[in-house]
Amino acid sequence: MNIYEFLPIRLLVEPAYAVVTTISSFLEPLTGGFSAALAVIVLTVLVRAVLIPVGVSQVKAGITRRRLASKISALQTKYKKQPELMQQKLMALYKEENASPFAGCLPVLAQTPVLMAVYGLFIHSTISGHTNELLGHMLFGLPLNTSFLTLLGAGDLTGTAITVYLVLVVLIAVVAGFSRHLLTPAVPETPAASPTATRSASDAPAMPDLSGVMKTLSFMPFLTAIFALFVPLAAALYLATTTTWTLCERLVLNRVLGANEPQPANEARVTD
16 A cells, blocks of 8 residues: 555645645746755755644653653662562653653654655655656756666766765765764663563553663664665655754754753652
């Protein structure tokens, strides 16, 4: 099944296509042959700007995790031999603090259809049964609908193509490095529950191993750099733009919301 035939996605793709082609037409008298590539960048920036509230929720969730880190660590230490009770205490802590270990996740999931719809503009040759005119344009003589691997396989890899893709891949990789160094939060590890605790009918909902998840996600931008070689040039431009936006947005939001400021010392002592 083609996910882009799913009605909600299709309803997003069509207006997004109308917007990007309008932007390209508007820019063409000013930028000539670069209009389509610039339209990809402009549309990506516009969509990410609309989704800034998602970034705000993620930063606030990170601040909450840092604020509760010492209490969580204390609970994990005290109840490390009682996984079931530890899960219950952790859930009680989040409830008491009016917080959630999943804070920030739902807004991220909500934005997924939007980003998928935008990305679909740059990988499909047809939109709603008609030709995707955007991919018929060129950038430095390279078709926006052709990938690095396609050019390599056809033996049509010119110096210009190598330079364009090298710039894009290096940009994504550099952004990934800065993102991993500057933005990856430290999250307390949650020990896995024992089989006995898992089988218990009174088990509380298992806490996610956020440390492992965050470590895994921190490497995703590096995979994006490799992925950019396999997708059409228009999609590679989108990936470079959205990863760069993500880094800049998070740095600004961290500063505005005080995410980098030392958190007030919490009483880490726990009682029964």
